[in-house]
Amino acid sequence: MQEIVHEIKSWIYEASERIRASIASNQLTVCTKSDRTDLVTNIDKETQDFLMTKIKNFDPTAKVLGEENNQNHLTDFSGTVFIVDPIDGTMNFVLEQENFCLMIAVYEEAKPSLGFIYDVVKDVLLWGGPSIGVYRNDERIDAPANKGVAEGLLGVNAGMYGTNFAHVREIGNMALGVRMSGCAGVELIALILGKRIGYISNLSPWDYAAGGVLLQTLGLKMSNISGDALNLSDREFFVAGTPKAYEEMTRLLQKDEKVS
Template sequence: VGERSMKWYDIDVNAKKWTKEAGEIIRNSFQNELLIHTKSAPDDLVTNMDKEIEQFFIKKINETYPEHQILGEEGFGNEIEELKGTVWIIDPIDGTMNFVHQQRNFAISVAVYEDGVGKIGLIYDVVLDELYHSIKGNGAFLNEEKLPKLKSTKVAEAVIGMNVTWVTENKRINPTILAPLAKAVRGTRSYGSAALEMAYVATGRIDAYITLRLSPWDFAAGLIIVEELGGYVTTLKGEPLNLLAQNSVFVSKPGLHEEIMNDYLYKYKG
């Protein structure tokens, strides 16, 4: 084992340990009262637990790897202008609305990048105790089980994660682009956690996931896991994602990505 892979092995062991510990903190918090605030809009929620969990990770990382940088949704990390060196990208709770309303269907998303290249991706379904994880080049796993490479599929047989608001009148996309796709697929689903929806593409529970605007912490871990399995993660224009900006996101099995780009999304101008 070379020195470099030892480095990632060590970071991976710690990342998994802290993610499981954070999950335990969240599960133990269920009986406590939640403090809920809104951020940019009435449907943009944040709780004391989102903040506590982000701070938990930051403390652990700073103590163990003081030279690493951290980009977190709740803003307790560093101000990151470029992806130089080792950068952790963390969403302490992805699916906060589900966390508040359902106490399920949310995840912790943790990714580690080096000079902009994804190295470690972890998505933890806290309630089901399901950890989706990957170290680049070493396969992807659900808990201890190795996930098979993604096989190509067709629109007519696909179940696609997409939000119904994008099929109706809205300001981000003309409904004439996505409505025909929603009609042509076998089924659509909307889970309310981008990280879990990417994990579901990785495990084949859904075949693709399309959404109009995500932030880096929503997709940073899922990108590593899905790409490791031969899936595609791009914008709706088919371009690579920018890890320092908001992006439209199209995650898909091979074959299906091409078919949806060529037959439906070619009309999307962004």
């Protein structure tokens, strides 16, 4: 376990040096994918290729699921699977040059084993897994206080807040405030560190895989908004929170009909 943790951390720090250098050189190639808000840059693609090469050198039998470069479909989760989001929060990366993360998860026989979320600009790495606990850089962390919705901030996906999810807005009104960072990794770090009581979004497996390992290790809760386990295959409406807030949120969200 120590060896793989050491390896993955070295990949993350090496990749993040290249990401920082790309910001400094101010030479990004930005393309759109499905629509004008769905961006990908040369750095997303290069970082994924870099991680892919490292993974394959480390474990040639491992499978990889990643957002870019046609690696975004995997049906067989047997054996060791690495789930990679090279840059989570690409819009922020392009427009803010902050509030983006690099995320890697390792699943063994479809069970969570290790998760890494690295906030590149803040230099905060949350990492760990069920057999080793959760760490913020070098410091072991405990589960955050089990606060209810009314006792903290709610992270949400802006698209969902603006559409017909009446109960998402109701939960937002119950909370002390709503935050929309535009980056799943930033929100999941904030939840794990006790700066949010929950996060509601619309996410793909690489958006929640790493965070999911860490949440589960700390006894925090996550599922789709129907309360079912996330399937690691499709984009799903996602809810995560402290145990108390999660119960309150899922009770309300299950009354919401999905309206596009």
